[in-house]
Amino acid sequence: MSSDYTPSPETAALFARYKRHLLAERELRQAVKDAAPAEMRAGGTVSDLAELTGMTREVFRRIAREHEIDRLRPxxxxxDAPPPAS
Incomplete structure (x- = not known):
């Protein structure tokens, strides 16, 4: 199915810009994930890496668990959390 839709030049530029950034993110994502374990072992926290990259803390928690990196706090x-005190 084909259409004769043509976006305005401003919209076409916006979409092209978004696509470039999306492709760049896909290219860099694995490199960031590969670098994360060494950075966590060097003292970087899940929160530090999340803030620096814009990824979520959970991404780095999963990486830490996968690489058996010790937690800095319980x-x-x-x-894995202790039950609430009664």
Whole structure:
């Protein structure tokens, strides 16, 4: 199915810019994930890396678990957290 739609020059430029950034992000994502374990072992926290990259903290938590990187503090939420005090 084909259409004869043609965006305005401003919209076409916006879409092209978005596509360039999306492709660049896809290209860099794996390199960032590969560098993360060494940075966490060097003292970078999940929050530090999330703030520096714009990725979520959970991305880096998963990387840390996958690479068996020790936590800097005990968990406060989730299945590994201690039960609440009564």
């Amino acid at each position: 968990p406060t939420h989730g299945k």
